[in-house]
Amino acid sequence: MADITLKAYIAHLDDLLGRRSYEEAEAHATQILSRFPRNLQALIRLGKAQIEAGHYNDAEGTFTQVLGMDPRSTDAYVGLKLGGPSAWRRRTGDCAARTRL
Numbered sequence: 343m344a345d346i347t348l349k350a351y352i353a354h355l356d357d358l359l360g361r362r363s364y365e366e367a368e369a370h371a372t373q374i375l376s377r378f379p380r381n382l383q384a385l386i387r388l389g390k391a392q393i394e395a396g397h398y399n400d401a402e403g404t405f406t407q408v409l410g411m412d413p414r415s416t417d418a419y420v421g422l423k424l425g426g427p428s429a430w431r432r433r434t435g436d437c438a439a440r441t442r443l
Contacts, residue, residue, distance in 0.1 A: 348378065355387040359394070367391035382408060386417045393425040401425035 346354075351374055358367035371388035374381060385408050392401035402425055408418035 348374070348381070352383050352387070355384070355391075359387065359390055362394070364391045364395040368395060368397075380411060382412055382415070385411075386415070386421070389418070389421045389425070393421060398425045 351370070355367050355370055355374075358364075358370065368388060368391040371384050371391060374384040375388065378384065385404055389401045389404035389408065392398070392404060401421060405418040405421040405425065408415050408421075412418070
């Protein structure tokens with residue numbers, strides 16, 4: 343990270359997510375977490391980027407990690423709902439799995 347505040351870097355993640363630059367957002371969130379591994383804001387944004395990029399297993403792990411740090415995180419519960427196994431099957435077009443839901 344160059345000369346940028348953590349708050350500004352988190353805002354940059356939000357901008358990347360808003361522009362649908364999910365892979366880039368993942369990379370930047372990972373960079374933040376390499377220095378601040380318990381930063382909930384970065385973890386939540388990483389999970390959101392992972393869902394949107396189709397990395398559902400990674401997102402599940404990320405949001406589970408968030409819940410381990412903050413069991414009341416609604417962002418994490420929503421992320422798990424959006425990126426869980428049933429969501430993955432729906433998004434990949436598995437018709438047989440959809441009929442079992």
